[in-house]
Amino acid sequence: GENVEQHPSTLSVQEGDSAVIKCTYSDSASNYFPWYKQELGKRPQLIIDIRSNVGEKKDQRIAVTLNKTAKHFSLHITETQPEDSAVYFCAAIESSDGLTFGKGTHLIIQP
Amino acid sequence: SQTIHQWPATLVQPVGSPLSLECTVEGTSNPNLYWYRQAAGRGLQLLFYSVGIGQISSEVPQNLSASRPQDRQFILSSKKLLLSDSGFYLCAWSVLGSEQYFGPGTRLTVT
Numbered sequence: 001g002e003n004v005e006q007h008p009s010t011l012s013v014q015e016g017d018s019a020v021i022k023c024t025y026s027d028s029a030s031n032y033f034p035w036y037k038q039e040l041g042k043r044p045q046l047i048i049d050i051r052s053n054v055g056e057k058k059d060q061r062i063a064v065t066l067n068k069t070a071k072h073f074s075l076h077i078t079e080t081q082p083e084d085s086a087v088y089f090c091a092a093i094e095s096s097d098g099l100t101f102g103k104g105t106h107l108i109i110q111p
Numbered sequence: 112s113q114t115i116h117q118w119p120a121t122l123v124q125p126v127g128s129p130l131s132l133e134c135t136v137e138g139t140s141n142p143n144l145y146w147y148r149q150a151a152g153r154g155l156q157l158l159f160y161s162v163g164i165g166q167i168s169s170e171v172p173q174n175l176s177a178s179r180p181q182d183r184q185f186i187l188s189s190k191k192l193l194l195s196d197s198g199f200y201l202c203a204w205s206v207l208g209s210e211q212y213f214g215p216g217t218r219l220t221v222t
Binding site: 032034042043044045046049089097098099100101102103104 | 145147153154155156157160168170201209210211212213214215216
């Protein structure tokens, strides 16, 4: 089955700086890669996703890149703000099966 | 628009007692449905997924079971809870195996 590794587990950045979270996956058949943001005690919310036929996708301050050859994908947040503080999860999926999640990154935005 | 409901929101149950958590989806037909568990401070683990009424796939061996008696209803059950069953249980839905959207979750504490 799929295995997703996510790094770092904790990331602290100064407000206004950029944050990068990286994930690798094992199943070359995976073709959909979402990122979720989870605030304390709440449900994960989908913030951006990318499919295997695309190398990069951007939505305002958030971007995701995918390297299918190396089997890794990354989340980039620019101009970080206090409200970006949360736990971020990457995930991978091949078909109708459930998502395989990374272990999460606790992003801390320092004022 | 689609809406996903879960109840109860919180639950405290003694070891050995039964469990029934319910998830319902509105505004879509024939969704794929999923149950995930999140242990305190950890990532999300897929427990079960269903692509149709009466069709359940289990990802990990455990003392939990799932059923889908109706198209938009997904139930998670246990005959006898263990301490290790404590966690945040999240139901999710998707269409055609694409983006998954999570319900508000049930926080279960087994004492």
